[in-house]
Amino acid sequence: MPKKNSLISYFGVASLVVTFALMCIAQLWYTMFLLFGFALLVVLMQGKNTYCAHYCPLGTLQDVMGEKSQRVRAFRGVRWLKFLLIPVFWAAVIYTTYRFRSHGAQLWVWMLRIMVSMFFLAMVLQELLGKRFFCVHLCPLRHPVLEPARRARNCAVKGCGGSGNDSSR
Numbered sequence: 202m203p204k205k206n207s208l209i210s211y212f213g214v215a216s217l218v219v220t221f222a223l224m225c226i227a228q229l230w231y232t233m234f235l236l237f238g239f240a241l242l243v244v245l246m247q248g249k250n251t252y253c254a255h256y257c258p259l260g261t262l263q264d265v266m267g268e269k270s271q272r273v274r275a276f277r278g279v280r281w282l283k284f285l286l287i288p289v290f291w292a293a294v295i296y297t298t299y300r301f302r303s304h305g306a307q308l309w310v311w312m313l314r315i316m317v318s319m320f321f322l323a324m325v326l327q328e329l330l331g332k333r334f335f336c337v338h339l340c341p342l343r344h345p346v347l348e349p350a351r352r353a354r355n356c357a358v359k360g361c362g363g364s365g366n367d368s369s370r
């Protein structure tokens with residue numbers, strides 16, 4: 202259980218448990234899309250990315266398993282890694298959804314593989330390159346979806362000259 206004053210969020214732990222229940226027990230192949238929809242809703246309602254700080258199950262897992270990890274190291278190849286990983290992730294998600302749309306069991310297996318792959322990638326990168334390296338540099342939800350949505354929302358609500366840089370970790 203999270204300790205008092207820990208960076209690990211109770212909401213994140215709850216989100217982790219719910220995600221596990223939906224994906225692994227109820228076997229809902231669209232669990233990842235439910236998470237993405239919730240993340241987008243939070244960002245659009247609040248105008249800041251509290252999803253990453255408090256609710257994301259993968260972010261919480263990185264916090265749980267990397268409390269003693271070093272700070273993120275500089276890595277010169279990260280720019281190209283991001284441009285490679287994000288399109289590959291979304292291509293895999295879209296292709297899998299389309300390819301197995303009529304085969305629920307296979308669709309669930311492939312979605313689980315994609316989610317587990319992201320989990321292992323995040324953990325390995327955190328070990329090698331620093332705490333939440335995956336979140337800071339590579340996340341295929343945060344960088345192409347949540348950050349542009351947050352900026353657009355704040356631009357629409359507060360005006361484009363206002364503060365649009367209140368991001369999260």
Ligand code: SF4
Binds near residue numbers: 254337
């Ligand atoms: S950056 Fe991605 S993996 Fe990290 S907390 Fe945010 S949504 Fe989750």
